[in-house]
Amino acid sequence: MHYLDNAATSWPKPEAVYTKMDSAFRHLFSPKRGTAKAARLGASQLDEARGLVASILKVKNPQRICFMGGATHALNAAILAFPLAEGDAIVMSAIEHHAVSRPIRKVSRDKGVRFHVVPYTDTNPFDLSAFEALLKSDPKIRLVATTHASNVLGSVLPIGEIGALCKKYGKTYLVDAAQTAGVLPIDVDAFNIDMIAIPGHKSLYGPPGVGALFIREGVPLQTFMEGGTGGDSGRHELPPTTPDGFEVGTIPLPQILALAEGIRWVKSTGLDAIHDAEMRLLARLLDGLKSIQKLTIYGHTNLQLKTPVVSFNVAGHAPKALGEQLFDEFGIALRAGFHCAPMAHEAVGSAPLGGTVRASIGFTTKDEDVDALLAALTKITR
Ligand SMILES: Cc1ncc(COP(=O)(O)O)c(C=O)c1O
Numbered sequence: 001m002h003y004l005d006n007a008a009t010s011w012p013k014p015e016a017v018y019t020k021m022d023s024a025f026r027h028l029f030s031p032k033r034g035t036a037k038a039a040r041l042g043a044s045q046l047d048e049a050r051g052l053v054a055s056i057l058k059v060k061n062p063q064r065i066c067f068m069g070g071a072t073h074a075l076n077a078a079i080l081a082f083p084l085a086e087g088d089a090i091v092m093s094a095i096e097h098h099a100v101s102r103p104i105r106k107v108s109r110d111k112g113v114r115f116h117v118v119p120y121t122d123t124n125p126f127d128l129s130a131f132e133a134l135l136k137s138d139p140k141i142r143l144v145a146t147t148h149a150s151n152v153l154g155s156v157l158p159i160g161e162i163g164a165l166c167k168k169y170g171k172t173y174l175v176d177a178a179q180t181a182g183v184l185p186i187d188v189d190a191f192n193i194d195m196i197a198i199p200g201h202k203s204l205y206g207p208p209g210v211g212a213l214f215i216r217e218g219v220p221l222q223t224f225m226e227g228g229t230g231g232d233s234g235r236h237e238l239p240p241t242t243p244d245g246f247e248v249g250t251i252p253l254p255q256i257l258a259l260a261e262g263i264r265w266v267k268s269t270g271l272d273a274i275h276d277a278e279m280r281l282l283a284r285l286l287d288g289l290k291s292i293q294k295l296t297i298y299g300h301t302n303l304q305l306k307t308p309v310v311s312f313n314v315a316g317h318a319p320k321a322l323g324e325q326l327f328d329e330f331g332i333a334l335r336a337g338f339h340c341a342p343m344a345h346e347a348v349g350s351a352p353l354g355g356t357v358r359a360s361i362g363f364t365t366k367d368e369d370v371d372a373l374l375a376a377l378t379k380i381t382r
Pocket of ligand 1 (some may be wrong): 178
């Protein structure tokens with residue numbers, strides 16, 4: 001199999017991630033639940049894992065990191081439990097994943113909160129002037145939520161500039177880093193980020209079922225789920241303090257510790273080394289795709305502002321059918337359709353076609369994988 005679906009989930013994982021998942025599941029217990037030594041060992045390793053997540057986001061206080069079930073869980077917590085009243089407004093980009101846009105639409109339906117969408121063009125995926133004009137014209141905007149990079153197009157948004165404007169106008173800024181944690185450097189203070197959601201199973205090379213939310217001190221986020229934390233069990237109410245107030249129920253310790261192994265691997269390999277290797281293959285892929293007849297690439301192809309994700313269509317081929325053909329006849333695993341982000345397809349015009357075919361590169365992708373896709377497309381379009 002030629003695996004080109006790393007934007008969905010990275011595969012394979014570093015060996016240490018599989019080993020840790022197995023050993024933590026066998027030998028460690030979730031902290032704060034019992035007196036066994038296995039629970040105390042679990043607690044100290046949990047602290048280390050929290051520190052590792054904090055380090056990749058440049059968060060100074062690891063206690064502001066809350067482990068959750070994935071980026072979707074973290075984004076739902078950040079949007080649905082943010083204090084908003086009827087008439088308040090949220091801003092999002094025009095290329096959001098459902099994990100951001102659906103909670104926003106729900107808040108809008110349930111609470112009468114309005115939302116604005118910042119205009120997109122291929123060369124300017126997030127129009128900063130239009131954004132600032134919005135911030136000036138609507139004083140009821142309370143929350144700004146954007147992706148760091150599109151999971152459909154790979155386009156990177158200027159989160160530093162967005163964060164600076166949020167700070168200037170006193171708005172809370174939430175970032176969806178599902179496509180960039182482990183791909184691009186992130187610094188919550190330098191970028192003025194108030195909350196950021198990360199997944200475990202993509203470019204941090206951890207397992208599914210775990211992610212995290214950073215919540216800056218002072219952000220008035222309420223608890224999202226009620227339940228036990230194992231600590232302070234005599235109290236009837238759950239205070240919204242980090243991390244306990246956002247980690248209710250028995251936490252998935254094996255997943256968290258396996259994610260920590262993934263982060264250790266990313267740090268020891270080096271973000272720059274990973275990025276350079278992936279960008280070299282992205283350039284190879286884009287060059288090859290540009291020479292294939294009847295093929296349209298969506299979004300811009302500026303490598304400086306792109307993650308290793310490419311969406312394309314071939315005239316006369318429905319994306320779903322083409323994706324299936326690529327796997328069935330050529331063993332190429334990728335994703336076709338809307339990729340849980342119909343807004344991005346509306347922005348680039350691929351929605352009426354049923355979306356796009358998406359190829360995405362990871363650290364284990366090889367030249368042969370890229371070349372296999374190019375050869376298959378050349379054969380199909382001949
Ligand atoms: C941009 C973006 N946001 C959010 C998510 C959801 O992440 P998770 O699978 O961790 O819930 C994804 C996953 O595909 C994504 O690509």
